[in-house]
Amino acid sequence: MQNFERRRDRFDFFDRMQSPAVNLCFRMDLPDFRPWCKAQGLAPFHVLLCAVLRAVLQVENFRYRVLDGEVITIDRLHPSFTVVNQHFDLNLAYFDWSDDVREFVARGQAAREEASGMLEMDMQYGDLSPRAAKERVFVTCMPWLDFTAIQHPMASLATPDIPSLAWGKFRDGPDGLQLPFSVQAHHGFVDGYHIHQFAQQIARELDAIML
Numbered sequence: 001m002q003n004f005e006r007r008r009d010r011f012d013f014f015d016r017m018q019s020p021a022v023n024l025c026f027r028m029d030l031p032d033f034r035p036w037c038k039a040q041g042l043a044p045f046h047v048l049l050c051a052v053l054r055a056v057l058q059v060e061n062f063r064y065r066v067l068d069g070e071v072i073t074i075d076r077l078h079p080s081f082t083v084v085n086q087h088f089d090l091n092l093a094y095f096d097w098s099d100d101v102r103e104f105v106a107r108g109q110a111a112r113e114e115a116s117g118m119l120e121m122d123m124q125y126g127d128l129s130p131r132a133a134k135e136r137v138f139v140t141c142m143p144w145l146d147f148t149a150i151q152h153p154m155a156s157l158a159t160p161d162i163p164s165l166a167w168g169k170f171r172d173g174p175d176g177l178q179l180p181f182s183v184q185a186h187h188g189f190v191d192g193y194h195i196h197q198f199a200q201q202i203a204r205e206l207d208a209i210m211l
Contacts, residue, residue, distance in 0.1 A: 003060055004071055004189075011071065011188030020187050021160035024195050025149050028181040029173055030203050036210045044170075045141060046105040051205035052165060053077050053097075056137055058205075059198045064189040065134040066161040074135045079108065080125070081139040083115045091115040092122050101209050138164040145169055145180075152184045161186045 004011070014020040030048075037044045056062045056077060063074050080094045093115035095107040115122055125133065138152065145168045152164035164184040171178050183195045 001071070001073060004064060004073070007188075008071075011186075014186070014188040019160070021154065021184055022187040022190060022192075022195075023151065023182070023184040024192065025147070025180060025182045026195075026199070027178050028167070028199050028202070029175065030177045030179070031206055031210070032172070032177040033206050033210060034170070034177070042102070042105050043109060045143070046108040047101065047209060048167070048202075048206070049079070049081060049108060049139065050101050050104045051202050051209060052139070053079055053137070054205045055198055055201035056163070058201050059194060061190050061194040062137075062163055062185065062198060064161070064186070066159065066186075067130060067134055072134070076135055077137065078128070078132065078135050079104075079139075080136060081108075081112075081141065083112050085116050085118060087119070089119075090121070091118055092125065094122065094124055134162065136162060138162060140164075140166045142166065142168045143170070146171065147180050147182075150182045152182070160184065161189070163190070 033047060034044050037047050057075075060073070065072050065074055077097060078094065079097055080092055083091050083093050085091050093108070093111035095111035098104045098107060125136075147166075147168045150166055152166070154160050154164075164182075166182040168180040181199070183190070183198065185195075
């Protein structure tokens with residue numbers, strides 16, 4: 001928490017605001033990992049999800065949370081993401097973390113199949129302990145859209161401490177892959193520079209996965 005204490009005054013400043021969230025949408029440049037995924041028989045979405053969540057754990061500012069009025073640092077994540085069911089209604093998929101990318105992808109795909117087959121929304125998130133509920137980020141993907149802005153829902157405008165992440169349609173870029181990416185987080189924890197660090201770390205995680 002030593003690094004956080006250096007910015008506690010920033011946290012106190014933004015946390016007093018009605019909405020302390022920062023929401024930034026940008027075009028992310030990544031190595032084109034799709035050919036590697038095809039050769040390995042792995043779904044690109046789940047490989048990218050693995051890289052994104054690994055990056056969250058590597059950038060300390062994305063691991064700060066507020067619990068019982070105190071700032072804490074999480075050390076692990078409970079993966080989850082949005083899916084659509086057969087009626088194209090939103091549902092939530094949850095699964096257990098694995099450090100092995102193949103097992104991570106397999107668990108994610110199984111969770112997706114289960115969630116997409118459900119008519120009612122899976123609300124197992126509500127069964128987590130208050131601490132475990134903080135060990136998440138909110139993830140959604142809209143592969144049909146090359147969006148330029150997004151507003152993520154929040155249970156309360158005053159408590160955006162769990163980051164919300166979204167990405168959209170892949171397209172070829174001059175040096176690899178490009179996609180729209182959105183980060184929403186507590187501005188007391190995360191500045192634009194940390195979002196820049198996060199984007200760079202995602203690219204590094206993809207490179208490491210493909211080694």
